[in-house]
Amino acid sequence: MPEQPGIDAYAAYLPAYVLADNRLDATTPPRPGGPARGVAAFDEDTVTMAVEALRPVAAASPSGGQLLFATTNAPYEAKTSAGVVHEALGLDPATAAVDLRGHRSGATALDLVVRAGATAALADLRTTRPGAPDELAQGDAAVGLVGGGHAAAVLLARAGRTAEVLERWRLPGERHDRVWDERFTAEVLAAAGLDAARRALAEASLDAVDTVVVSSSNPRAAAALRRALGGDGRDATTERATGFTGAAHPGLLLAAALDEARPGQTILLLSATEGADAFVLRVGDGVRAARGGPSVRDQLAARQPLGYGRYLRWRGLLDVQGPARPAAPAPASPPMRRRAGWKYRLEASRCDACGAVTTPPGRACAACGIAATPDATGKVSLRERTARVVSVTRDHLTTMPEPEVAVVVADVDGGGRLSAYATDVAPADVTVGMAMTPTFRRLWTTDAIHNYFWKLRPAPQDAPPGKDTTDGQ
Missing domain, CATH: 3.40.47.10 (Thiolase/Chalcone synthase)
Known part of the structure; x- marks a missing residue:
């Protein structure tokens, strides 16, 4: 105590x-001051x-x-x-x-x-x-x-x-x-x-x-x-x-x-x-x-x-027709355990030889090809770093409760590259060069297993003005 x-x-x-x-x-009109x-x-x-x-x-x-x-x-x-x-x-x-x-x-x-x-x-x-x-x-x-x-x-x-x-x-x-x-x-x-x-x-x-x-x-x-x-x-x-x-x-x-x-x-x-x-x-x-x-x-x-x-x-309170495609596969327990550093903490590997950051972490450096060491000093967390968008894809066949979502590739400040969903931003507002930061989210739930991972949301200075353009209300 x-x-x-x-x-x-x-x-x-x-x-x-x-x-x-x-x-x-x-x-x-809505009731004022409600x-x-x-x-x-x-x-x-x-x-x-x-x-x-x-x-x-x-x-x-x-x-x-x-x-x-x-x-x-x-x-x-x-x-x-x-x-x-x-x-x-x-x-x-x-x-x-x-x-x-x-x-x-x-x-x-x-x-x-x-x-x-x-x-x-x-x-x-x-x-x-x-x-x-x-x-x-x-x-x-x-x-x-x-x-x-x-x-x-x-x-x-x-x-x-x-x-x-x-x-x-x-x-x-x-x-x-x-x-x-x-x-x-x-x-x-x-x-x-x-x-x-x-x-x-x-x-x-x-x-x-x-x-x-x-x-x-x-x-x-x-x-x-x-x-x-x-x-x-x-x-x-x-x-x-x-x-x-x-x-x-x-x-x-x-x-x-x-x-x-x-x-x-x-x-x-x-x-x-x-x-x-x-x-x-x-x-x-x-x-x-x-x-x-x-x-x-x-x-x-x-x-x-x-x-x-x-x-x-x-909230799932309005049942709407989604795209005719199967649900995303459920994650399995053994790989979730093996890859816990990447999945839950967004830990990449840093090469001892050239200093490059490999994402997701692998057995060899993505830059120089030298085998990565299992030493803990080779790990680097990207979750508190800023990433800058280099490409944007708008997915119109998502199984998420949205008509479309943005998938981005972003370079992380200090090394590393992320491919992730964008969130808390309209897909049309995601642009090349936008600064984004990682945020922990639930990707989907399949077979009663919640699949958690990291998405990217606009950094405060790049956050778009508040608006809601996805439905007419």
Whole structure:
């Protein structure tokens, strides 16, 4: 356990798309000022978002600790999904990888981060039935948190309360949450939250804090708790732009608060879901350097609008005819294990003789033909490098839920060449010379096996302006 419990580093990941209109018959203008939700792309799931959230801060992860993956929507049952996150990040093999499930798992993971020095990815992908009253109030996001230090925040006090209440649930094999009428569960969650918050404040010897952050699966309970605790509503404004992001939500709202907080200020973070978890934190002196990647506000501003028809196709909620071609083959376990460095960490081989980089790694250098050495010093990871497009092909017969995708060949800065799908960009916008960066995605799923690999997305300076031109909405 760390000498002074707290958060050493954090990073938030918001998908590149936002859905603000879910009308099937868009004959009238949308309601002004309505809620919006973040939407993961068709090639994203909670594992890929967890990887993207932790990539900027994974280097700060303590060796030999724990990696926690908190979600309500893991891509595998029985199999530990955290193992894929661990492999893609290249963490120390002595670091245990553990899944935490359920709506309260995000707060549980945060507790283990601040008190036990764990590393955690809080990620969720939320899907409702089309037209559900809270369709735009549910969103997708991920947060990476690293404990073992207190550069971002120091834990002053923590209190919890468990309340068994049938509020939001899903049976095994079901896709969408079932929700009880929020009017009948708000009072239970608000009472649990208020009790936990007051006990945490008393333990910290504080009557008030500088910032109140409330996360709850029940919007009525969240509103009541903000009023009772004197919150200024900035957390509610963030939630209105992202939707409630499930297990990721307490971490996401905390990340947004840390982005704007000053060292020495105090934060009350309250998560009211299946009970309540309250944390009183003091912002650390190194909070600015502790953030990995762009702020929550900057990511919100950079999102691309998404049409409702495209969203329904991505989620598999609209059954459309695809090309008449067989599904892509499923990957096999033995080659996935043998090629784990390339598949999960994008590790190429560097020639000891001429210094050229061979992709994918092979037994001989692609430049000089000299046999490669098995020594680990011959490996080089390309996942944090920029690649520049040298050719583009637009595939109109893809089995993905898009009418076309772009396949690019790109030269990597420092050596190596990648052939990969482009993502988070319209195929027509991909041009020769464009700077792109690797991102971990799901290629496809065949025979119940998810095939993960790396795609390329535009580097921030080359990202096209937000637009959605693939359907008429």
